[in-house]
Amino acid sequence: MKRLVLHIYIMFMALTAMACQSNEVEATPSDKSAITMNITINGKTVSCQLVENSSTRALLAQLEKGDITYEADDYGNFEKVGNIGISLPQNNESITTTAGDVILYQGNNICLYYDTNSWTFTRLGKIEGMSKEEIKTFLYAGGGSVKVTLSSGSATGIKQTLADRKAPNGRYSLDGRKLKQIPNKGVYIENGKKIVKK
Structure with a gap:
């Protein structure tokens, strides 16, 4: 039960961080x-x-x-x-x-x-x-x-929001580390989408 609550909390924090970032505006540095x-x-x-x-x-x-x-x-x-x-x-x-x-x-x-x-x-x-x-x-x-x-x-020069960008390819842990292999269990992000493995 504690492990499930911890996973839900981590997922909530990661999704909250992603939602906050999606509204930031970025200027194109070369412009x-x-x-x-x-x-x-x-x-x-x-x-x-x-x-x-x-x-x-x-x-x-x-x-x-x-x-x-x-x-x-x-x-x-x-x-x-x-x-x-x-x-x-x-x-x-x-x-x-x-x-x-x-x-x-x-x-x-x-x-x-x-x-x-x-x-x-x-x-x-x-x-x-x-x-x-x-x-x-x-x-x-x-x-x-x-x-x-x-x-x-x-x-x-303001071209796009971070939400408009294409999601990075690959698999990432919820704390942003790139994963070398697919986890057997847990939650991770693959090509911008949340994946849950039980």
Whole structure:
């Protein structure tokens, strides 16, 4: 009886994990226009290509509800930084920025870089198609406070959900290990379908 309850529990957990994954959206990595966000300052709008991480997914979810507007100030002669009024998940790593980098700092500040800095923070994306001097002009570098508006850009590179993908061939245990041979008893996944052997 305990073994049956354990098998049912394991099967339930595996199916729950598969159901949660089936609704995730994935961008095609080779598509350079995968996910973008617009940044508007003083009536001029530029495009920022976003990286794929939980921070950008959370940011895009907020932008679906409406634009985010915040005040940004110069800091250290290399960035405009401001608190966006919400907290996003962090994916911190050691980064040396370049002009055009869009960075999340401490979960609730967005930094728009016009020069170089090295620190540990979360990369969100990069302003596209502008030289360093154009970025400095756009950000009003060294000129004091600016009002920044973030809005949804295009998402042309989103091709499919994980549920649309063809299931991987082969046999797998419920914890995701590839099986070399067919089990005599138990539950396993074969070519995306659950198999139960008694």
